[in-house]
Amino acid sequence: MENRIEDKKMEQQLPSTEEKIKEAARRVFTLKGYAATRTRDIAEESGHNLALLNYYFRSKEKLFDIIMMENLEFFIRDVLGIINDAGTTLEQKLELLVEHYIDMLVQNPTLPIFILNAVNTDPKGLIDKITIDSLLDQTQLAKQWKEMAAKHPLPINPLHIFLNVLSMTVFPFVASPIIKMKLGVTDDAFQQLMQERKKLIPIWVKSMLQIS
Amino acid sequence: MENRIEDKKMEQQLPSTEEKIKEAARRVFTLKGYAATRTRDIAEESGHNLALLNYYFRSKEKLFDIIMMENLEFFIRDVLGIINDAGTTLEQKLELLVEHYIDMLVQNPTLPIFILNAVNTDPKGLIDKITIDSLLDQTQLAKQWKEMAAKHPLPINPLHIFLNVLSMTVFPFVASPIIKMKLGVTDDAFQQLMQERKKLIPIWVKSMLQIS
DNA sequence: ATTTGTTTTAATCATCTGATTAATTCAAAT
């Protein structure tokens, strides 16, 4: 125990067994979903024994809950910061959100189908664990939106706009296997398209606000 | 056995055992996905014995393949008719497609997540079974699109437009649990929103074509 | 060296699940 500090450092740098299992679980769960994932898949993917999984996480379900919570938190992370920034305009927030989400989805393309699938089948009251708290009303985004709506009243339900931003940003990733395989779009071409959409989606959305 | 004919009539009107099992399988598979569905669930849902399932369909996988094929066919049904109609303009085709799809999704809200999930996890080479044949190039839609593009060249990849129509139409249905539970949208309000989108989506898409 | 607590493993258990089998029912044909 001479060099305790150095050891501690190492432990934090190199992933611990527990961490390796969790990351393996994240990969497998996110790729195949809860039901199709066998604990043995995770054990094998992590390079460790099956019992380790239960030793560290008690059960498959507990492990899944942890992964789900972290994925959800990751999915919402930073977003609150963007929509609560008093120093950016509504327009800038739109651009930042779309750019941020596409960047994130490019690096985590299986995340949306994982969440959507879980939420639709709902093994437990998993939906309830998502916290898009009702304090959403008190964000800078909501405030600025109301100001804009006061000046130029929208004849449509604002939910349409929200849905459209989310749809156009997220859907291409969940439909990507079809797009790539059936429309002959290569991986590179798909990446290129998504990059283009970072600029295009805000433009399209702004035009919706003007014509509606 | 006096009224044999009447009996025969009844048998054809009432769904056969095979048909009942298939419809039960469709409900369970479409709701929970392949992996999370147990053959016993289907048997119970159909009100028949477990062995019937294998008697009629050989295996869970074969049954699933049948359901998947029929669902896919249903998903594409009528669409070919719409896009190949020489009597409608491009604009009308857009409106008809969106209206048709939303109507269909309202009555089969779990269909998209079922297909997307299957396509993303891909238990087999299921993607290959989808036939958006490359003869798509020879449709009236493609022809009219090219005519339009010749007059008013688009500075963006047409795939963006295709993606946007599909995204804005389909995505709300796969995200509906979140929308309903987390944004406090009632079933009725959701239906109302979808009805509004039948008119709105074509308007938005047309504006995209003009500004881009 | 011994002890202590943690990490890791092999082996095993109990249950679930897809599939099969053998027997029963039933309608139609002979």
Added chain:
DNA sequence: ATTTGAATTAATCAGATGATTAAAACAAAT
């Protein structure tokens, strides 16, 4: 009435799967 073949059921099988157990390996402290 008997036969035939399809429809249906209960019982059971074999393998998969999540979980548990008991023991070994290992590092740190005494």
